[in-house]
Amino acid sequence: MEAYGPPEVLSYVETNLQPLGPREVRIRTIAAAVNHTDLQIRRGNWTIRSANPFPYVPGVEVVGTITETGLGVSDWAVGQPVITMMQGLGGVRAARPGAYADFVTVDFDTLAAIPSSLDPVAMAALGLVGVTAYEGLRRLGSLENRRVLVTGAAGGVGSAAIAIAKAQGASVLGLVSSQEDSAYVRQLGADDVHTVARDRSPDLKAESVDGILDAVAGNAFGSCLNALRAGGVLSLVGAIGGSDVSFDAWTLIRPVIVTGYSTELLDGPALRNAIHHLSGWLNDGTVRAPAHKSLPLYEASKAHRYLEQGGVRGRILLRPFQRH
Ligand SMILES: NC(=O)c1ccc[n+]([C@@H]2O[C@H](COP(=O)([O-])OP(=O)(O)OC[C@H]3O[C@@H](n4cnc5c(N)ncnc54)[C@H](OP(=O)(O)O)[C@@H]3O)[C@@H](O)[C@H]2O)c1
Numbered sequence: 001m002e003a004y005g006p007p008e009v010l011s012y013v014e015t016n017l018q019p020l021g022p023r024e025v026r027i028r029t030i031a032a033a034v035n036h037t038d039l040q041i042r043r044g045n046w047t048i049r050s051a052n053p054f055p056y057v058p059g060v061e062v063v064g065t066i067t068e069t070g071l072g073v074s075d076w077a078v079g080q081p082v083i084t085m086m087q088g089l090g091g092v093r094a095a096r097p098g099a100y101a102d103f104v105t106v107d108f109d110t111l112a113a114i115p116s117s118l119d120p121v122a123m124a125a126l127g128l129v130g131v132t133a134y135e136g137l138r139r140l141g142s143l144e145n146r147r148v149l150v151t152g153a154a155g156g157v158g159s160a161a162i163a164i165a166k167a168q169g170a171s172v173l174g175l176v177s178s179q180e181d182s183a184y185v186r187q188l189g190a191d192d193v194h195t196v197a198r199d200r201s202p203d204l205k206a207e208s209v210d211g212i213l214d215a216v217a218g219n220a221f222g223s224c225l226n227a228l229r230a231g232g233v234l235s236l237v238g239a240i241g242g243s244d245v246s247f248d249a250w251t252l253i254r255p256v257i258v259t260g261y262s263t264e265l266l267d268g269p270a271l272r273n274a275i276h277h278l279s280g281w282l283n284d285g286t287v288r289a290p291a292h293k294s295l296p297l298y299e300a301s302k303a304h305r306y307l308e309q310g311g312v313r314g315r316i317l318l319r320p321f322q323r324h
Contacts (some may be wrong), residue, residue: 004044057100061085140211222247
């Protein structure tokens with residue numbers, strides 16, 4: 001990107017690889033997932049925190065294999081499959097060029113290993129939405145025999161959250177906006193589904209859930225707060241339905257907790273812990289990778305248009321397919 005703007009500001013260019021510095025690791029990309037944060041940054045809604053932001057390479061997560069290691073890199077070997085995300089890779093911090101690239105360079109401490117038994121593309125599809133769902137749900141405390149509401153349940157974060165909450169013994173109520181999504185979310189394992197149009201507030205039963213993983217906010221927020229039982233926790237991880245919310249202040253006079261999680265807080269140890277758990281669940285089939293569609297890296301602008309139009313089920317992955 002040489003400027004903020006529509007998807008067309010994304011262009012595929014060739015540059016020379018720089019020699020690695022100390023602690024750095026070079027990864028050959030297998031797949032880099034596209035996130036809403038990439039769209040917000042491209043549009044200029046979330047500005048890059050750098051005096052000279054352009055040229056800018058988007059992408060906050062990548063799965064690949066290590067091709068080269070710099071001085072002082074221990075415990076990581078060439079050929080090893082790894083995942084890394086956030087921690088200054090692209091994003092608004094842009095400490096490094098992002099993940100929409102054939103080769104990505106990061107500090108070795110930002111990596112997590114992917115077990116060789118797993119399909120790296122499946123891990124790329126779970127990736128950041130899986131880590132967000134895992135950490136967001138952790139804010140709810142023990143999930144065993146708890147009733148958990150997941151908003152945006154058919155989306156990337158939501159679908160991962162359903163599987164992870166079920167894996168930890170919760171009963172899950174999913175909130176979606178269409179009958180089609182309702183069937184999909186049941187297929188993912190949700191015990192119950194509430195369907196409401198995006199421009200309406202859901203009519204959720206008061207004091208009926210122990211925890212909420214909320215990626216939507218917007219029209220749903222007030223009703224979600226009201227649905228929390230005393231002692232319940234709402235964990236906010238996104239506001240795709242809008243960040244202006246209204247609610248009855250009396251709902252907060254009960255002992256409920258409103259908190260949240262952002263992957264801006266992620267560091268190497270937290271990533272490795274989350275990937276360890278997600279790998280275990282992927283391995284034993286408790287959690288399945290979300291549906292995904294792959295596009296070549298040079299079609300990044302097309303990928304942004306798809307995600308912007310909405311209706312994408314699961315995730316969009318950019319992969320370094322050759323141009324014919
Ligand atoms: N905290 C973090 O670190 C973190 C990490 C990743 C993502 N996020 C945020 O989490 C949110 C969801 O991300 P995602 O990757 O899951 O997105 P996604 O795959 O596009 O899914 C979003 C879901 O939300 C629903 N939705 C979309 N617009 C809506 C609206 N206006 N009102 C109500 N529901 C709406 C859609 O369901 P229907 O089609 O059924 O309406 C869709 O299934 C985004 O805001 C994203 O920025 C945060």
